[in-house]
Amino acid sequence: AQTVTQSQPEMSVQEAETVTLSCTYDTSESDYYLFWYKQPPSRQMILVIRQEAYKQQNATENRFSVNFQKAAKSFSLKISDSQLGDAAMYFCAYREDLNSGGYQKVTFGTGTKLQVIP
Amino acid sequence: EPEVTQTPSHQVTQMGQEVILRCVPISNHLYFYWYRQILGQKVEFLVSFYNNEISEKSEIFDDQFSVERPDGSNFTLKIRSTKLEDSAMYFCASSEGTGLSEKLFFGSGTQLSVL
Known part of the structure; x- marks a missing residue:
């Protein structure tokens, strides 16, 4: 079964600074x-x-980007120029391919x- | 952007009572899902529904749970006899398809409290 692990229950960042949230998975x-999310x-x-x-290229969405390391099964989220509205719970998630059922x-x-x- | 709508936002019930959680998926979507999140824990898959039948369910989704699409627009989750451990946030979700590129849209959730 697939598992997703986030080892940091809580993180803090100064406004306008950059923070990286970690995630590893097993599949x-x-x-x-x-x-x-x-x-x-x-x-x-x-x-x-x-x-x-x-895709080898890391996805980006404005201030959000990821560091995807497939071999290491690592998927971290980087938030640049952090804003007060970024305060939230962040969930890493995995979805298998349709062909896997x-x-x-x-x-x-x-x-x-x-x-x-x- | 289109939204998945869930009602009520909060539901309080007594243990042993039946509850129905309601969802209105996005109108052109064909696949519907329920997830739940016990307070402080991760979001867990319950069930997926397509073409008026369950396509996949988790071990959490036992005989006490059922889903229905009664009228072509609503998608409901029924818990027949609620237990204390059913207290959780229940999220409805929908997608247009199941392809790897399909986006999953979540509703705002219904917080169920079983007393």
């Missing part, structure tokens, strides 16, 4: 998707960024709570 599949206090799940495993069955990590200090 025997070669094709899959990785995601970072943001969960603000409202508890809505918001997709931040996603990465296809077959999984619909949108996403496996989540336990989350990292990010605090942004003004």
